[in-house]
Amino acid sequence: MLKTKNLTKTFGEFVAVDNLNIHIQKGDIYGFLGPNGAGKTTTIGMLSGLIRPTSGDAIVNGLELSDFNSIKKNIGVYPQESNFYPNRSAKDHMLLFGSLKGLNKMQALSESVRLLQLVGLNDSKDINVGNFSHGMKKRLGIAQALIGNPELLILDEITNGVDPLWAKQVRDLLIELNKEGITIIISSHNLFEIQQICNRVGIIHKGKLVAEDDIDLIKNHLETESIITVGIQNLSLKMVEWLKQMKHVRKVEQIDGNKLLVYADSRHDIRPDIIHGLVSVGADIFELNEKSRSLEDIFIHLTT
Numbered sequence: 434m435l436k437t438k439n440l441t442k443t444f445g446e447f448v449a450v451d452n453l454n455i456h457i458q459k460g461d462i463y464g465f466l467g468p469n470g471a472g473k474t475t476t477i478g479m480l481s482g483l484i485r486p487t488s489g490d491a492i493v494n495g496l497e498l499s500d501f502n503s504i505k506k507n508i509g510v511y512p513q514e515s516n517f518y519p520n521r522s523a524k525d526h527m528l529l530f531g532s533l534k535g536l537n538k539m540q541a542l543s544e545s546v547r548l549l550q551l552v553g554l555n556d557s558k559d560i561n562v563g564n565f566s567h568g569m570k571k572r573l574g575i576a577q578a579l580i581g582n583p584e585l586l587i588l589d590e591i592t593n594g595v596d597p598l599w600a601k602q603v604r605d606l607l608i609e610l611n612k613e614g615i616t617i618i619i620s621s622h623n624l625f626e627i628q629q630i631c632n633r634v635g636i637i638h639k640g641k642l643v644a645e646d647d648i649d650l651i652k653n654h655l656e657t658e659s660i661i662t663v664g665i666q667n668l669s670l671k672m673v674e675w676l677k678q679m680k681h682v683r684k685v686e687q688i689d690g691n692k693l694l695v696y697a698d699s700r701h702d703i704r705p706d707i708i709h710g711l712v713s714v715g716a717d718i719f720e721l722n723e724k725s726r727s728l729e730d731i732f733i734h735l736t737t
Contacts, residue, residue, distance in 0.1 A: 434459040434585060434616050435480070440489035442475050449475040451640035452489065457618060457633070459584075462611050464631035464648070465620040468736050472640040473620045474513050477589050480618075481510045493585065506535065509583035513590050513620075515574040519563025523554050523573050526562060527580065534581040541580075548576040551606070568595045575603070579610075586610065589620045604630050628728045638736040651731060658683065659699035660730075663707060664692045664720030672716050679703065679710065692720070 435457040442450040450472040457463045467473050478484035480491055482501040490497050493504045517526055524545050531541025549555045552572040557565070562573065571591065578586060588607075592600040600623075608630055611617055621627055627634060628648065635645040644651055665672060668691045676685050676695055681703050684696040697703055704721060711718055 434461070435491065435493050435618075437476075437480075437491045438489055440476065440479060440491055441487050442472075442479060442484060443487045448640050450479070450486075450637075453637070453640070453642055455635050455642060455645060457616065459616050460611070460614070461633050462607065462617045462619065462631045464627035464634040465618055465637070466622075466624070466627060466634060466732060467637035469622075470639075471637045471736070473637060474589055476637070477510075477512070477587055477618075477620055480587060481508070481512065483512070506581065507583055508585045508587060509578035509580065511574045511578040511586075511588045511591055513593075515570065515577075517562040517565075517570060517573065520561055522559050522561055523549060523565075523576075524558040526573060527558075527576060530577040530580050536581065544580050548579050551579070552576045553602075568599050571595055571599070571603075575606070584614070584616060586615050586617045588618065590622065591619065592621070592623060592626060600626065624727075624729045624732055634728070636732060636735050643735045644731075648728070652728065659697050660724045661695040661697060661704065661707065662692060662720060662722050662724065663695055663711070664718065665711065666691060666717035666719050667715070668693070672711055672714055675710060675714055676707070679706065 437453050437455050440450055440453040441448070453472070453476060465473055465476070475484060479486050479498070480493070482498070482505060486498065494507055496504050498504070527545035527549060528538070528541045531544050536544060549558050552575050554569065554572050554576065557569065562570065565573065575591070578588070592603050604626060607617055607619070619627065619631065631648055633646065634648050634651050636643050673685060673687065673693065676682060676693065681698040681701045682695055683698065686694040688694055695707070704723065708718065708721065
């Protein structure tokens with residue numbers, strides 16, 4: 434469906450995207466992750482035809498970026514910042530976007546009715562967008578991205594700044610669209626959101642791809658390590674040193690005064706040994722629990 438080939442964008446001496454190679458299969462919901470300034474929006478700008486790459490290329494459905502007039506017929510884009518005419522209605526915008534997508538007036542009108550209904554704006558279709566809330570503008574942005582039944586939907590920070598209920602509605606809508614055959618790329622800072630709906634993930638840092646795989650395999654990347662929180666009322670240096678010497682323990686960090694994080698090989702359950710050993714050296718244990726790795730843990734590990 435989409436792959437990039439050493440896609441690069443520089444601004445003067447600053448390298449925003451550095452030889453990026455991502456691979457998205459038909460039917461994926463692909464989460465594109467990275468901290469601020471990582472190059473996500475620049476990448477989306479190049480894939481959307483808004484920014485010209487410095488070098489490299491992207492292939493969308495077998496077509497190169499240089500043939501963007503053909504590519505744009507099969508993609509829908511929601512940029513991070515969507516600008517609408519404040520004195521024109523939602524329906525007017527949809528008719529305009531429809532014409533830009535190559536639809537005739539009757540087709541654009543039909544699409545307008547269908548899509549505004551889909552995103553919950555049918556009752557507000559004749560209201561000027563200048564009177565819309567932030568969330569309503571987000572809905573209109575999704576509707577315009579869906580004009581023309583695109584095979585590929587590219588969304589940049591789609592739920593940023595909206596309430597949790599609307600964010601859930603967006604996630605549910607995207608899952609349904611994906612079931613209908615639309616491949617989706619989502620750039621987001623919301624790791625919970627990505628973990629909820631994406632089947633594949635790419636993580637970009639300082640313009641470079643640092644990880645890309647099925648989301649479960651990405652998580653497995655670090656799942657040989659578990660994090661055990663140990664709370665000790667009378668914590669002492671002797672107890673910390675004892676834990677550091679334990680078999681299968683990789684690292685011990687002190688947090689919150691009398692709590693420790695024990696990083697251990699998850700292939701071995703050392704919790705009984707921790708309890709037995711600490712009690713033997715006089716520890717008064719008030720907490721002991723093991724945390725499984727989340728996408729957030731992996732994201733932080735790979736981008737810091």
